[in-house]
Amino acid sequence: MTEFFSALASHGFLQSALAAGLLASVGCGIMGTYVVVKRIGFLAGGIAHTVLGGMGAALYYGHDPMLGALLAAVASALVIGWITLRFREHEDTLISALWAVGMAVGVLFLARTPGYGVDLMSYLFGNILLVPREDLWLMAALDAVLVGTVLALYRPLLAVAFDEEFARLRGLPVTFLYLLLLCLVALTVVLLIRVVGLILVIALLTLPAAIATQYAATLGRMMVLAVALGAALTSTGLALSYAPDLPAGPTIIVLAGGAYLLSTLARQLLPRGSG
Amino acid sequence: MSGSAIALDGVTFAYGATRVLEDVSLEVPEGEFLGIVGPNAGGKSTLLKLILGLLEPTAGRVRVLGRAPAEARHELGYLPQYPAFARDFPVTVGQVVLTGRLGRRRLLGGYGARDREMARWAMTRTEVADLAGRRIGTLSGGQLQRVLLARALACEPKILILDEPTSNIDQRVESDIFDLLRGLNRHITILVVSHDIAFISAYVHRVACLNRTLICHRTEAIDGGVIRDLYGGDVRRVAHSHSH
Structure with missing residues (x-):
């Protein structure tokens, strides 16, 4: 750990990595709160994996992979949203199919992409140590968009997340708000995928919020707690991985999983408070 | 009438x-x-x-x-x-009752003074005002029904459907709730x-x-x-x- 802190002071790439982790925690904590309370972790996973298909296609045709990722993410968010609204009884099958096919298409395109091979592992687990400075600004801008949208629509989004039927009877645009929520999740996935990788996006979208829901009494407090937990977990994971030269992403994920397990056990064993 | x-x-x-x-x-x-x-x-x-x-x-x-x-x-x-929501959802009684105001206001921004006043009136009427800060998952079945009734009343309905x-x-709670409905019926059609x-x-x-x-x-x-x-x-x- 001390080795990490002395390295942090002298190495710019570590400072960028730390900043990337903190910025990722903000977006993931806010959107993760909706993912957890609305129980759409599986939908988020489907969106995240379909993104790989878009990135692969963009690389193959010689475009910016982030453009492909963005188009694929928004398209899959809308398709998955439409599936859950229209074909709820086949929801899991259809999303599983989209998940697997999206990823397979990505791998096929990557295999056929001319030039030196694109590393699939870097899309799955990312490399937080290689985040360019300009990506940090992009992440900060995304966080600003997410915070702004959630502040403006906090109450109707709460109503839709809490009780869709009641929100519909009150005349709220439930379908629009639901699809907007999925598109915001998709946006979060896209902008974080190059930085922290597909798997870490899903881990950060679900685990800090899942821990937070055990302690927070309101959605707002849950968001704040999830962001704080995400920040603590990514920073600690980064620090722990540095000295033994472990990959940072998987270290953060294992740490987050362990924290969730411990928190759940503690809640089961200790008497419940009023929350 | x-x-x-x-x-x-x-x-x-x-x-x-x-x-x-x-x-x-x-x-x-x-x-x-x-x-x-x-x-x-x-x-x-x-x-x-x-x-x-x-x-x-x-x-x-x-x-x-x-x-x-x-x-x-x-x-x-x-x-x-059957309530269509998860009982462990992180939301307080006061927030749930306020969602009853949503259809009557614009989509963006916060609740107004009248929204808060109506929510408080509805909670007082159904005797759940002192539960306003409680998380929804900590309520008993009878308390939850009163809270949902307060949410329905916060809509300022002309007709109440239960x-x-x-x-x-x-x-015992059943009679309490029907006594309450009988009082509300002075102004609201009830089904x-x-x-x-x-x-x-x-x-x-x-x-x-x-x-x-x-x-x-x-x-x-x-x-x-x-x-x-x-x-x-x-x-x-x-x-x-x-x-x-």
């Missing part, structure tokens, strides 16, 4: 080939407290969904406050039989679905018995014969008072 709050005219509804409701005509005048009873799968919840405009009749016409149900929807307060409001709570004719007939003005078709809709007419028609079994004769 004049005019009709709800008017059903020859309403038939079918899920595919299965007819759930057949030629139901019913008029609910403004200010009435109407009970709807009938066996499970007798079409009670379907009838409510038609009134709420969540379903469209296969034949016939539904009018609510003289308009199509979907247009009159914001004038209705509704308590579903689907088995007391099916999951104990009997309540129940499985317990004997109990609700002490409160309601009229009972509509529904088993695919409307079998009767007068309190006085319910006797052993009607109940046998309705439930198809040998039901012990129930005593009921005519307090209205």
Whole structure:
């Protein structure tokens, strides 16, 4: 750990990595709160994996992979949203199919992409140590968009997340708000995928919020707690991985999983408070 | 009190080939407290969904406050039989009641002073004001029903529609809730679905018995014969008072 802190002071790439982790925690904590309370972790996973298909296609045709990722993410968010609204009884099958096919298409395109091979592992687990400075600004801008949208629509989004039927009877645009929520999740996935990788996006979208829901009494407090937990977990994971030269992403994920397990056990064993 | 709050005219509804409701005509005048009873799968919840405009009749016409149900929807307060939300959702009682104000304000931004005032009034009326800061998952069944009633009242409804409001709570609380409804009925038309004719007939003005078709809709007419028609079994004769 001390080795990490002395390295942090002298190495710019570590400072960028730390900043990337903190910025990722903000977006993931806010959107993760909706993912957890609305129980759409599986939908988020489907969106995240379909993104790989878009990135692969963009690389193959010689475009910016982030453009492909963005188009694929928004398209899959809308398709998955439409599936859950229209074909709820086949929801899991259809999303599983989209998940697997999206990823397979990505791998096929990557295999056929001319030039030196694109590393699939870097899309799955990312490399937080290689985040360019300009990506940090992009992440900060995304966080600003997410915070702004959630502040403006906090109450109707709460109503839709809490009780869709009641929100519909009150005349709220439930379908629009639901699809907007999925598109915001998709946006979060896209902008974080190059930085922290597909798997870490899903881990950060679900685990800090899942821990937070055990302690927070309101959605707002849950968001704040999830962001704080995400920040603590990514920073600690980064620090722990540095000295033994472990990959940072998987270290953060294992740490987050362990924290969730411990928190759940503690809640089961200790008497419940009023929350 | 004049005019009709709800008017059903020859309403038939079918899920595919299965007819759930057949030629139901019913008029609910403004200010009435109407009970709807009938066996499970007798079409009670379907009838409510038609009134709420969540379903469209296969034949016939539904009018609510003289308009199509979907247009009159914001004038209705509704308590579903099974809450459609997760009990462990991180939300407080006060926040839930305030969501009752959402249809009456613009989408962006916060609640106004009148929204807060109406929510506080609704919580006071249903005696849950002191629970405002509590997380929804910590409430008892009876408290939760009162909170959902407060949310419905925060909508400032002209008509209150309740689907088995007391099916999951104990009997003493059941009387409390119906006493409360009787008070609210001075200003609001109330439609309540129940499985317990004997109990609700002490409160309601009229009972509509529904088993695919409307079998009767007068309190006085319910006797052993009607109940046998309705439930198809040998039901012990129930005593009921005519307090209205």
